[in-house]
Amino acid sequence: MSDLADRAARLLGSEVAETRHFAGGSLSSIVFMRLSDGREMLVKSGPSPETEARMLGAIRDAGVSAPKVYAADDSVLAIERLPDDGGLSAAWGDLGSELRRLHETTGEFYGWEDDYAFARLPIRNAFSDDWPAFFAEHRLLAAARGTGAAVERRVAALAARLGDILPQRPKPSLVHGDLWSGNVLTFSGRVSGLIDPACYFGDGEVDVAMLGLFARPSGEFYEAYGPLPGHRERRPVYALWPALVHLALFGSGYRSMVEGYLAEAGF
Structure with missing residues (x-):
C-alpha cells in the first residue's frame, strides 16, 4: 500500500x-x-x-x-476523490442524461487506440468497421475461452449469428465499457462521476445493457436517455459479455447468469 x-x-x-x-x-x-x-x-x-x-x-x-x-x-x-453517497436510486434520471451525452461523442470506427485488460483477461480493441464482427471476436468469443466446452459452444453459435441480431453499422459511440452500477458515483441525486472505464467506440446500448446486470434502471433513466427501439432483443447479447467476464474471472457462481442470457438470446 x-x-x-x-x-x-x-x-x-x-x-x-x-x-x-x-x-x-x-x-x-x-x-x-x-x-x-x-x-x-x-x-x-x-x-x-x-x-x-x-x-x-x-x-x-x-x-x-x-x-x-x-x-x-x-x-x-x-x-480526484469524488463525493459519493451511494444514492443511485435518486440519480437514475441524471445518469440517463449523462450517458446520452457520452454516447453523442463518436468515432469513425469501432474499437480503441489501446488494448486493455480486466486482470488476466485481455480486451482487444483493434479498429473495425464491422460491429457484429468486432463484438463477436473481441468481446464474446475472447471472454468465453476457458469457461467450459458447453458455454464456449453456445457462445460460438451465437457469435456466428450476430450479423442477424446486431446492427451492422450502429453509431460508433464513446462507451464507458464497464458500466455496472458500482462504477457510477452519485451525490445528492446527481451523478458525481463515472469511474473505472474500459472505453472504446461501439454501440451505446452495451452500456445500457450492462447497467441492468446488478441493478434495475428506472423509468426516469430511460426517459432521460431517449428511445431505444429494439433494445429488448439485443439486451441479452450485450449483457452476455460482462457476464462471461465475471464467469472467467470470478468462477462458477456466474455460470447461471451466463446461461440465462444465452437462453434469453435463443442459444
Missing part, C-alpha cells in the same frame, strides 16, 4: 502525509492519500494506468462527470 502511495507522491513532486486503505476495486488496489502539501486523492493500481487515464480524459472531454487525473505512469494512477 505504501509503495503505491510513495510512487504517486514522487510523480507529483511531494511526500506522503497520510495514507489508508480505500474500499472498492475488485480488480485493483486503491488507497486514499494526503500529500504533505495538503492535496488529497485516490491512488490505484491497474493493468494499464496510463490507458485508464486517457479513458477518463475522454469521458471528461465529452462533458461527462469523471475524476480528474493528477498523475499516471505504468504502475499507478492518481485521481
